Amino acid sequence: MTQVLMTGFAPFGGEAVNPSWQAVSRVAARRDDVAAVELPCEFEASLPALRRAIEEHRPSLVVCTGQAGGRAGVTPERVAINLVDARIPDNAGAQPVDVPVVPHGPAAYFTTLPVKAAVAAIRAAGVPASVSHTAGTYVCNQVFYGLMHLLATEFPDVRGGFVHVPFSTEQVAAAGQAEPSLSVASIADALETLADTALRVTEDLAVTAGAEH
Ligand code: PCA
DSSP: OOOEEEEEEOOOTTOSOOHHHHHHHHHHHHOTTEEEEEEOSOHHHHHHHHHHHHHHHOOSEEEEEEEOTTOOSBEEBOEEESOEEOSSOOTTSOOOEEEOSSTTOOSEEEOOSOHHHHHHHHHHTTOOBOOBSOOOSSHHHHHHHHHHHHHHHHOTTOEEEEEEEOEEHHHHHHTTOOOOEEOHHHHHHHHHHHHHHHHHOSSOOOSOOOOOO
8 A cells, every 4th residue: 555655757957867756766666655656847747747646646645856966965855935936948848937836825835744854864874865945946846835735735634745866876977977966776765764754753853954055
C-alpha cells in the first residue's frame, strides 16, 4: 500500500535528465510503500498532474522534489510563496511573470515535514543537507505552494513538502562540467531517509537552521 507519494520533475532548461525524477523512481523501485510520479515542468500541467497522483495513490505523506542546479546538498524547503516569476520559459513555452499560484490564496505556506529532523538524519547517513528558506519562483515553488494549498484545503490529514536536490554527479560529468553535485544513489538515500524521518517524527527538532541570507 502506498504510504508515501514522491514526485520528481521532467528535465528542463536544456538538461538531458532531472536527478529529482531519477532519485524518486529509484526509491519507489525498492520500497513497496513508496510511489513515484513524474511531473511535467509546465506551469499549466504540473498541479493537475499532482492532484491526479494524490487522488490515485491516497498517500499519508507527499514529498515533491526538483532540481536546484548549483546547490551543494539536499535541501528540504521550509516555505512556499504565492508567486510565480519565471526566469526562463517552461517546457510548454510559458513564462508567467508576477502572477499568484492561487488567486487570493495566503501569501505563503510552511512545509509540514520535519525538515530539521530530516536534515539531521540525512547528514547522519553521510549526505550533505541543509534547510532552505526559498524554493524560488519557478515551477518547483508553484508545485510546493499548490501542494500545501491542496493539503490544507482538501486533504488535512496528509502531510507534505518539497525538497530541492543538486545536479547529479553523472549529469555534471556527462555535460563536461564541474558543478556541485551528488550521485543519484546518494540523493535517493537522502530522500528515503527524509521520508522515513517524516513518517516517524511529527514534531520537528528545536534546533536552529537559521540563516542570515
Ligand atoms: N526544478 C525547477 C523546476 C523543475 C525542477 O526540477 C525549479 O526549481 O523550479
